[in-house]
Amino acid sequence: MIGEVEEEFRDSVAHISAEGKRVWFFPKKPKGYFYNLRSYLSWVYLTVFFTLPFIKFHGAPLFMLNVIDRIYILFGVRFWPQDFFIFVLGMLIFVVFIILFTVIFGRVFCGWVCPQTIFMEMVFRKIEYGLEGDRKAQMALRTQPWNSKTLTRRILKIILFFAVSFAIANTFLMYIIGSDAVWNIATEPVSHHVGGFLAIVIFSLVFFFIYYWFREQVCLIVCPYGRMQGVMLDKNSIAVTYDHVRGEPRTKHIKKTADQPHGDCVDCLECIRVCPTGIDIRNGLQLECVNCTACMDACDTVMEKTHREKGLIRYASENSVLTKTKLKLNRRIVAYSLVLLALISVEAFLLITRSELEVNSVRTRNTLFTVEPDGKIGNLYNIKLINKTSNEMNIEFRIEGKHASFDWIGHQNKLQSGEMKNGELFIYVPVDELPSQRNDVKLEIYSNGELKATENLVLLAPNKLNRP
Ligand code: SF4
Ligand code: SF4
Numbered sequence: 001m002i003g004e005v006e007e008e009f010r011d012s013v014a015h016i017s018a019e020g021k022r023v024w025f026f027p028k029k030p031k032g033y034f035y036n037l038r039s040y041l042s043w044v045y046l047t048v049f050f051t052l053p054f055i056k057f058h059g060a061p062l063f064m065l066n067v068i069d070r071i072y073i074l075f076g077v078r079f080w081p082q083d084f085f086i087f088v089l090g091m092l093i094f095v096v097f098i099i100l101f102t103v104i105f106g107r108v109f110c111g112w113v114c115p116q117t118i119f120m121e122m123v124f125r126k127i128e129y130g131l132e133g134d135r136k137a138q139m140a141l142r143t144q145p146w147n148s149k150t151l152t153r154r155i156l157k158i159i160l161f162f163a164v165s166f167a168i169a170n171t172f173l174m175y176i177i178g179s180d181a182v183w184n185i186a187t188e189p190v191s192h193h194v195g196g197f198l199a200i201v202i203f204s205l206v207f208f209f210i211y212y213w214f215r216e217q218v219c220l221i222v223c224p225y226g227r228m229q230g231v232m233l234d235k236n237s238i239a240v241t242y243d244h245v246r247g248e249p250r251t252k253h254i255k256k257t258a259d260q261p262h263g264d265c266v267d268c269l270e271c272i273r274v275c276p277t278g279i280d281i282r283n284g285l286q287l288e289c290v291n292c293t294a295c296m297d298a299c300d301t302v303m304e305k306t307h308r309e310k311g312l313i314r315y316a317s318e319n320s321v322l323t324k325t326k327l328k329l330n331r332r333i334v335a336y337s338l339v340l341l342a343l344i345s346v347e348a349f350l351l352i353t354r355s356e357l358e359v360n361s362v363r364t365r366n367t368l369f370t371v372e373p374d375g376k377i378g379n380l381y382n383i384k385l386i387n388k389t390s391n392e393m394n395i396e397f398r399i400e401g402k403h404a405s406f407d408w409i410g411h412q413n414k415l416q417s418g419e420m421k422n423g424e425l426f427i428y429v430p431v432d433e434l435p436s437q438r439n440d441v442k443l444e445i446y447s448n449g450e451l452k453a454t455e456n457l458v459l460l461a462p463n464k465l466n467r468p
Helices: 033-054 081-105 108-112 115-132 135-143 148-177 179-187 194-214 217-222 294-305 318-323 331-353
Strands: 063-066 071-074 077-079 239-242 313-316 357-363 376-387 393-399 405-408 420-430 438-447 450-460
Touching: 033 108, 033 115, 033 148, 033 179, 033 294, 063 148, 071 081, 077 081, 081 108, 081 331, 108 115, 115 135, 115 148, 115 194, 115 217, 148 179, 148 194, 179 194, 194 217, 294 313, 313 318, 357 438, 357 450, 376 450, 393 405, 393 420, 420 450
Parallel strands: none
Antiparallel strands: 063 071, 071 077, 239 313, 357 376, 376 420, 393 438, 405 420, 438 450
């Protein structure tokens, strides 16, 4: 509750007891409109997460972030270390987007998109509800003595949690090294893939540790995004908010009585019971709130039962609760939007103008030209080519409007995917096609008949008096 009530809740955190021990939470299973919506969305996310590594485009994965071999593929387009700046800019845009989004919509990302929340609340928590029952049953299970029933449930839970962690670990690895490589690890002798096998084991154990034991502490202790909320949110940011104007003074009386001042909160504590991070949203915006909406559903159910208007806990900003006004554009939102727009424009420009074949050319030092026996004039260039596609290229050089011939010394014209060739290129042009001493020409580089890149060069030639 903001402003009026004691603020002792700020002196402690819900997940650590007065003795300094971990407090285990047993959130009640949420039910309601938002939980259903989040469940449906989670099925979409999970389907995408588990199927994406198997989708291929022109023989290459649609997505791959292979930091080991430095292979980065996004939407089927392969990025090379030379494109790293595009990649970094993409990441920067993502961060700015998250900040901007947070300024306006608070931690909506945490509740609706974050993989940690999706897996914890929509996969592992549901397994738990299925095996151990709802909040009360889980709490009873914790305290009751071990017997064959509790032991069986615990073992089953460990097996299921590890199986899902194993599936996540394998899929996660597929995003790094590709589904084919993970398949090879799974089907070939361990001795052939010791590193890959260890990676799967370690990832599986880490995920198991997170979801079986560490759980909400990822959001409360580890996640930097949660820690940054204080600087990103303002009084106009939308978040899961308790309407203290309407709710206070809270009273346990279910029915309104005219002789006693009362708000709409019936102090049933349902919003706390469903909270996966164990907080009381009525204390106002808190770092621990991951905007999961469980308390909104719980409170709406209570409001319905007590014939009150729904939305006592709802998506709202602090200001909108106080003044009943809607979200307003403020200077920070405008500034972030402009920065975001500028970054997206630059990124789009870089992606559109990104060449599949990177070319660097420079005239070989201390050379002029050669006069060949057949009357052609030769110019020597140092040229570097990088094939940025996933396919082999058959390189062919041409000079626009001239009968030129080429000798790429020591190199064949084939360029494998990702291959870089650096060498000397002799360019021969008939003397009568070089009208002056300095001739601006356009070097065109084709692969399989398709123009892939152009370079502006200057070809030197003898002056008219010294021509053969
Ligand atoms: S669920 Fe609603 S009515 Fe019940 S304590 Fe929470 S805010 Fe008050
Ligand atoms: S306070 Fe509400 S929205 Fe925030 S984490 Fe708890 S249940 Fe979820």
